[in-house]
Amino acid sequence: MSDVVIQATNLSVDVQSKQILKNISFQVLKGEVLALLGGNGAGKSTTIKTFLGLMKPTSGDVSLVGVSVPTNPDVVRKQVAYLPESVMLYGHLTAIENIRYFLSLSGKQKSDEDIAVSLKRVALQSSSWHQPLSGYSKGMRQKTAIALALLRDAPILFLDEPTSGLDPVAIDEFNRLINQLASQGATILMVTHDVYGACHVANRIGLLRDGELVGMFDAPAEGNIDSEVVHKAFSQGSEA
Numbered sequence: 001m002s003d004v005v006i007q008a009t010n011l012s013v014d015v016q017s018k019q020i021l022k023n024i025s026f027q028v029l030k031g032e033v034l035a036l037l038g039g040n041g042a043g044k045s046t047t048i049k050t051f052l053g054l055m056k057p058t059s060g061d062v063s064l065v066g067v068s069v070p071t072n073p074d075v076v077r078k079q080v081a082y083l084p085e086s087v088m089l090y091g092h093l094t095a096i097e098n099i100r101y102f103l104s105l106s107g108k109q110k111s112d113e114d115i116a117v118s119l120k121r122v123a124l125q126s127s128s129w130h131q132p133l134s135g136y137s138k139g140m141r142q143k144t145a146i147a148l149a150l151l152r153d154a155p156i157l158f159l160d161e162p163t164s165g166l167d168p169v170a171i172d173e174f175n176r177l178i179n180q181l182a183s184q185g186a187t188i189l190m191v192t193h194d195v196y197g198a199c200h201v202a203n204r205i206g207l208l209r210d211g212e213l214v215g216m217f218d219a220p221a222e223g224n225i226d227s228e229v230v231h232k233a234f235s236q237g238s239e240a
């Protein structure tokens with residue numbers, strides 16, 4: 001099982017005696033994109049936070065490349081790039097300044113040429129590279145954040161609602177970039193409400209409902225999404 005990069009094993013998380021994640025288990029293999037789908041409050045962000053070491057399992061474990069996160073939180077810093085729903089970069093700095101600043105915080109040395117290669121790889125127009133991010137669209141900010149993630153050489157990506165607020169062209173570009181990164185060996189876990197979008201980018205889809213993993217299947221080809229699946233993920237408690 002050496003190809004397993006991201007693994008949750010019988011993971012439960014309680015907060016203030018409320019069970020938020022209930023005994024969930026899944027794996028993401030090297031080069032794979034897994035999308036966890038679910039409605040509001042299903043436990044998607046909690047799952048990511050547990051993998052980032054920001055929340056602790058009440059029981060069970062989460063591991064990255066075979067290393068348990070709760071007992072070795074350093075594995076996150078070394079292996080993971082995380083894109084929250086709202087990319088946290090400085091609006092008054094340019095793309096290049098943001099990248100230089102955040103690389104210096106993580107102790108990485110990269111040349112101007114490396115930075116240019118990364119910005120080209122995510123297809124951020126070079127005319128924007130020296131403009132402050134306050135004038136960027138959400139898609140452009142996201143490309144900058146992905147370029148930074150690439151420069152940090154992080155082989156694991158966690159994405160929280162990555163396409164919310166993007167226009168269809170930006171979503172298409174984003175999906176292509178994610179698939180390209182995965183084909184080059186990145187392992188990607190994304191959480192989303194967007195069942196149709198997830199089918200375009202993910203290899204497999206997990207359904208989270210009320211903290212339980214209620215389904216896991218290969219992403220269906222475009223246009224073949226079973227409405228039962230949508231209902232299963234998004235109906236509340238006893239309705240399903």
Ligand SMILES: Nc1ncnc2c1ncn2[C@@H]1O[C@H](COP(=O)(O)OP(=O)(O)OP(=O)(O)O)[C@@H](O)[C@H]1O
Nearest residue numbers: 015016020038039040041042043044045046047193
């Ligand atoms: N720190 C906390 N204290 C109390 N309850 C929490 C805490 N964190 C999460 N929860 C609860 O856990 C449940 C799952 O939350 P989570 O944010 O993981 O869901 P989500 O699937 O990401 O939802 P959304 O799509 O709305 O972002 C919710 O009912 C939420 O209120």
